[in-house]
Amino acid sequence: MQSIFAHLFEADRKATQMVADAQRYYDETLAEIHTSKERLSQEYRQRSDEHLEKVKATESNLISEGIQEIDNRYAQHTARLDELYEQNHKSWETELFARCTGR
Numbered sequence: 001m002q003s004i005f006a007h008l009f010e011a012d013r014k015a016t017q018m019v020a021d022a023q024r025y026y027d028e029t030l031a032e033i034h035t036s037k038e039r040l041s042q043e044y045r046q047r048s049d050e051h052l053e054k055v056k057a058t059e060s061n062l063i064s065e066g067i068q069e070i071d072n073r074y075a076q077h078t079a080r081l082d083e084l085y086e087q088n089h090k091s092w093e094t095e096l097f098a099r100c101t102g103r
Contacts, residue, residue, distance in 0.1 A: 097103075
């Protein structure tokens, strides 16, 4: 009878040890998963930030190029208007004077 109890106690001790080992493995695995999740999250954030900075730089360059193009067109139109004014201002003044005075 003592032998049976000894075997039962031994089986219980081994089962308790197996449960403790399994619980420890489970806890370690959860900790590793949490650590991996945090690392992946940080890597993803870093890649997202880097991508966002590249997009911002690209968009900024495109905006600068667009503004430069608009400035160039404005300068061309202004030069053309100045040229037209120089060519025609005397005749415009004469015509306006004549219309205003009725002559």
